[in-house]
Amino acid sequence: MHVFELMLAADVPTMASGRVTQFLQTLLDGLTVGSLYALIALGYTMVYGILKFINFAHSDVFALGVHLPIWIAALFGIQGAAAGTVPPWYLGPIVLVLAMLSSGAVGFTIERLAYKPLRGAPRLNVLITAIGVSLLLQNLGQLPVQKLGNVPLPLMFGPYPRATPELLPPTVLFSFLGVRVRLVEVAVVGTALLLMVGLQYLIYNTKLGMAMRAVSFNTRTASLMGINVNAVISFTFVIGSMLAAAAGFLYALYYGGQAKQTADSMWVMLGLKAFVAAVVGGIGNVRGAVLGGLLIGLIEFFGVAYVSSNYRDAYVFIILILVLLLRPEGVLGKATVEKV
Amino acid sequence: MTRMPHAVGSLAIYLVLCSLLLAVGCRDKNSSTGSSSNSSSGSTDSGAILIGHYASMTGSEATFGVSTDQGLRLAVNERNAAGGVKGRKVEVKTYDNQGKAQESVTAVTRLIQQDKVVAVIGEVASSRSLAGGPVCQRAGVPMITPSSTNPDVTAIGDMISRVCFIDPFQGFVGAKFAHENLKFTKAATLFNRAQAYSSGLNQNFIESFKKMGGQIVSEQAYSDGDNDFSAQLTAIREAKPDFIYVPGYYTEVVNIARQARRLGVNVPLIGGDGWDSEELKNAGDALNGCYFSNHYSHEDQRPEVQDFVKKYQSAYGKVPDDLAALGYDAGRLLFDAMDRASSLSGKDLAAAIAATKNFPGVTGTITIDAQRNASKDAVMLEIHNGVPKYVATISPE
Numbered sequence: 001m002h003v004f005e006l007m008l009a010a011d012v013p014t015m016a017s018g019r020v021t022q023f024l025q026t027l028l029d030g031l032t033v034g035s036l037y038a039l040i041a042l043g044y045t046m047v048y049g050i051l052k053f054i055n056f057a058h059s060d061v062f063a064l065g066v067h068l069p070i071w072i073a074a075l076f077g078i079q080g081a082a083a084g085t086v087p088p089w090y091l092g093p094i095v096l097v098l099a100m101l102s103s104g105a106v107g108f109t110i111e112r113l114a115y116k117p118l119r120g121a122p123r124l125n126v127l128i129t130a131i132g133v134s135l136l137l138q139n140l141g142q143l144p145v146q147k148l149g150n151v152p153l154p155l156m157f158g159p160y161p162r163a164t165p166e167l168l169p170p171t172v173l174f175s176f177l178g179v180r181v182r183l184v185e186v187a188v189v190g191t192a193l194l195l196m197v198g199l200q201y202l203i204y205n206t207k208l209g210m211a212m213r214a215v216s217f218n219t220r221t222a223s224l225m226g227i228n229v230n231a232v233i234s235f236t237f238v239i240g241s242m243l244a245a246a247a248g249f250l251y252a253l254y255y256g257g258q259a260k261q262t263a264d265s266m267w268v269m270l271g272l273k274a275f276v277a278a279v280v281g282g283i284g285n286v287r288g289a290v291l292g293g294l295l296i297g298l299i300e301f302f303g304v305a306y307v308s309s310n311y312r313d314a315y316v317f318i319i320l321i322l323v324l325l326l327r328p329e330g331v332l333g334k335a336t337v338e339k340v
Numbered sequence: 341m342t343r344m345p346h347a348v349g350s351l352a353i354y355l356v357l358c359s360l361l362l363a364v365g366c367r368d369k370n371s372s373t374g375s376s377s378n379s380s381s382g383s384t385d386s387g388a389i390l391i392g393h394y395a396s397m398t399g400s401e402a403t404f405g406v407s408t409d410q411g412l413r414l415a416v417n418e419r420n421a422a423g424g425v426k427g428r429k430v431e432v433k434t435y436d437n438q439g440k441a442q443e444s445v446t447a448v449t450r451l452i453q454q455d456k457v458v459a460v461i462g463e464v465a466s467s468r469s470l471a472g473g474p475v476c477q478r479a480g481v482p483m484i485t486p487s488s489t490n491p492d493v494t495a496i497g498d499m500i501s502r503v504c505f506i507d508p509f510q511g512f513v514g515a516k517f518a519h520e521n522l523k524f525t526k527a528a529t530l531f532n533r534a535q536a537y538s539s540g541l542n543q544n545f546i547e548s549f550k551k552m553g554g555q556i557v558s559e560q561a562y563s564d565g566d567n568d569f570s571a572q573l574t575a576i577r578e579a580k581p582d583f584i585y586v587p588g589y590y591t592e593v594v595n596i597a598r599q600a601r602r603l604g605v606n607v608p609l610i611g612g613d614g615w616d617s618e619e620l621k622n623a624g625d626a627l628n629g630c631y632f633s634n635h636y637s638h639e640d641q642r643p644e645v646q647d648f649v650k651k652y653q654s655a656y657g658k659v660p661d662d663l664a665a666l667g668y669d670a671g672r673l674l675f676d677a678m679d680r681a682s683s684l685s686g687k688d689l690a691a692a693i694a695a696t697k698n699f700p701g702v703t704g705t706i707t708i709d710a711q712r713n714a715s716k717d718a719v720m721l722e723i724h725n726g727v728p729k730y731v732a733t734i735s736p737e
Contacts, residue, residue, distance in 0.1 A: 018578050025603070029570045081598070081624030082726060142398070159398030159438075161591045163622040170602070180604055255567055257595040258622050260400055263438075266565035304571035309561055310533070 021178035026305045032185050034297020035192035039247035040274035041289035043240030049216040049284035050236050053123055056130040059271020060137035061241050063262040065248025067157050069099040073165035074154030080163025092167040096249050100242040107241025111234055141262030161258040188250045195246055196290055276320045282333025388429040392451030394462040394472055399439030400591045403617040404464040404663050408486055409434050410656050411667030412461055425678045441471040448472040452479045458684045461670050466490030466537040473500045480686040482693055484674055486666035490540045494712045499690050501712035503669045504635055510612050511544025513633045513718040513734045518583055518610055519552045528558040528581035530572055532588050541587035541612050557581050569599050583608045590617040597626040616661045621726025630723050635662040636703040637719045637730040648702045669701040
């Protein structure tokens with residue numbers, strides 16, 4: 001009965017500190033998942049900032065971003081929890097980088113094939129195309145690929161939940177007032193922060209970032225100034241898709257166990273929440289997306305913990321309605337006057 | 341920037357739609373769906389008797405559908421090798437419902453209207469049987485559910501019956517095992533409010549456990565598509581239960597167990613037959629020392645069981661779970677009823693199924709009662725590294 005021994009060994013909080021523990025635990029969980037929402041929200045907000053359209057396929061790029069690392073890890077021979085072994089630490093970052101690169105390629109291809117031919121077309125056309133791309137990705141992500149020509153490969157995707165790879169040992173780094181902070185949480189939040197700081201640097205401190213801001217400000221003028229608008233748009237899609245893949249990788253790392261198939265409705269719901277985060281922070285605003293993501297994560301987790309777990313999704317959308325009523329430009333957004 | 345001609349845009353949409361259809365087509369081919377659409381009056385060209393099966397061949401409960409289909413097809417092949425039913429061969433047509441209730445309605449309608457099957461087998465999940473059942477009832481085609489345990493399923497009407505026990509009994513089994521065998525008094529529950537099976541079994545367990553003098557210290561819910569259970573588990577941790585009753589399906593159970601251990605909730609989880617899947621191994625050691633109630637154990641030494649396990653292993657190369665055993669039983673019970681029925685019309689066949697007495701199934705002796713349910717023993721299994729081991733048998737009161 002090793003389970004019960006474990007229970008005694010674990011730091012069971014006393015009654016008095018129970019409330020504090022629950023508060024801190026909720027805070028930690030909300031911030032961790034909020035940082036994942038932020039990573040996805042960045043993809044929505046960057047594309048909106050430049051093309052002024054909502055990329056509905058982004059949640060599916062995120063779902064692919066959950067499943068691509070599963071496959072890449074399998075190429076390295078890394079198995080799920082069933083194997084009971086943890087690979088050397090450096091394989092995690094390698095899988096992450098490879099997943100981000102392949103997801104970036106997916107984003108580039110989507111933009112080239114689906115959206116670029118519609119540049120200048122009515123916005124509704126692009127929106128409907130985005131929905132089509134979304135359905136295409138959901139179903140392509142379910143095709144079980146097991147070989148390339150005659151070369152057998154580890155099973156890719158498949159129309160059922162897949163075991164996520166075990167990349168980190170279940171180490172508990174430290175305990176604070178009954179809250180156990182594990183290596184996984186630190187890795188997830190740390191990687192997310194690193195990527196956000198990197199993006200911030202890219203947008204505000206490089207020539208390419210300046211070009212992105214210029215295109216977002218006024219596409220026509222930017223092209224008159226000699227900026228290759230198409231290249232900038234492609235690049236935006238690549239960056240957004242890479243961040244979505246990173247979010248997918250971290251999501252699988254954080255939750256572990258089984259990741260549902262790409263056509264499951266849960267991915268669309270997660271994508272919608274990230275989209276709400278982008279709107280709450282001010283769509284088109286990169287810092288706003290990060291703030292919105294963290295805010296949405298905290299609101300969801302505190303709502304579930306302190307109000308009721310029956311309305312998990314409702315809290316997020318109540319916030320959306322409130323923001324649209326009271327401050328439609330978002331928390332950090334700038335109010336713009338639409339010229340008619 | 342040049343403005344693209346409008347036609348190019350339309351072409352893009354058209355291409356996207358085409359590839360979409362292609363993807364759907366490929367998926368169909370991958371499930372074991374017969375894609376030929378030759379359909380004529382209840383039997384195929386060869387004069388075979390056609391029975392329909394709707395199941396979750398893909399999706400979050402994919403192993404349910406795949407196992408049931410394998411068990412059912414084993415029964416069919418065996419019967420055909422022995423000369424078939426009433427001198428005719430039996431054929432099965434399986435449609436995938438992707439684990440969705442609305443797709444179940446489509447699948448059953450297609451089986452009845454297009455393929456004109458004489459009987460329908462399905463589903464495992466109660467919510468999907470509750471969706472497909474009314475279609476069978478209206479059309480007057482008998483349906484046998486192999487493993488839907490929610491009592492409402494057979495209440496749909498006289499065409500619907502089942503070969504498994506029902507949840508008021510299963511809830512009693514879980515409560516009795518926890519209370520008498522494990523001497524637990526404080527329970528917390530965590531159930532899926534969107535699934536009829538899960539919320540019904542949760543209710544049945546709570547009633548039984550309270551009646552035995554146990555205490556429910558926390559009752560928490562989640563929904564389809566939820567993957568984060570930390571808030572519910574944190575609340576459960578504060579309530580300090582002896583164990584957590586989790587009447588869900590295996591994909592969620594794996595993730596719940598892992599998240600519970602992460603939060604330092606180390607009490608055992610106890611669940612129902614929705615746990616039974618080889619995918620439990622993906623929980624690693626998080627489910628070690630946890631229990632679930634089930635319809636049968638492959639370790640049972642009865643000759644029916646050992647014979648079935650041997651045949652299943654030689655056909656599919658793995659140990660059959662309870663879904664496979666119940667699929668096998670549902671098929672064999674249907675053939676037995678066909679033998680006894682005066683004709684294969686829906687009315688006669690349903691009457692013959694309802695009249696089944698002392699049928700020797702792999703999962704126990706099956707007698708269909710007045711509510712068209714089966715009353716059988718349940719077993720409790722303990723999980724170790726994803727493999728369930730037999731612990732106890734619990735009989736109806």
